Amino acid sequence: MEKLKFIKPTKEYEQQAYDYIQEFKDYNSDIFGTGGLHKYIGQYDEWLERLEQDRVLVPTEEKVPQETFFLIRESDNKLLGISNIRLALNDALLQRSGHIGYAIRPTERRKGYNNYQLYCDLKFCKEKGIEKVLLACYKDNVGSAKTILNNGGVLENEIIDPENGKPFQRFWIDVDQALEIGKEKYEEKSTA
């Protein structure tokens, strides 16, 4: 796999960020893990400012501190994926969405990029002192479930989403164990 960078969003990627969101719309793909970017089209500076505020939020039932990252392919500087890491869990996150949301742009899927993106997310969690990470995905989201299992996820339970009747699964990852698994596979790829 090519060399990849896991970085905080910067002004340099403004147009690419818009193109990234547009690609999800073109492919009618679910948008997850963007840190709200899809609501800030044409307002990138405001989005970057909001990310700064998000980092230092005091956790409440409404909002928790969070960080958003870009996954970039070095060879062509292309934005491949975005992930969003919640640094604390409130009750809603504990029951439903967990610590991390992520996506890879539709035209770059099935190349192993999300396996690596989640590994980078977990490294960041480690830096922040988070030892156990909760992830959740719909049962039929095989790509997401496999990403989680590949990074050491252990299924806790399966719950029906009351909003649409679809089953989703909650997994816990022991961060130290996952980083051990991932070190050999991924470490040489990182320049972050």
Ligand SMILES: CC(C)(COP(=O)(O)OP(=O)(O)OC[C@H]1O[C@@H](n2cnc3c(N)ncnc32)[C@H](O)[C@@H]1OP(=O)(O)O)[C@@H](O)C(=O)NCCC(=O)NCCS
């Ligand atoms: C889920 C998603 C992030 C996976 O990204 P990706 O870059 O294609 O994932 P990877 O290529 O790293 O694959 C991860 C694993 O899942 C498998 N996989 C990926 N997509 C799959 C699919 N559609 N069907 C079956 N397996 C799939 C891969 O084979 C790989 O397993 P392996 O390494 O054991 O072979 C991507 O499909 C996406 O962005 N979906 C829309 C947003 C979303 O659903 N986010 C998650 C919300 S919980």
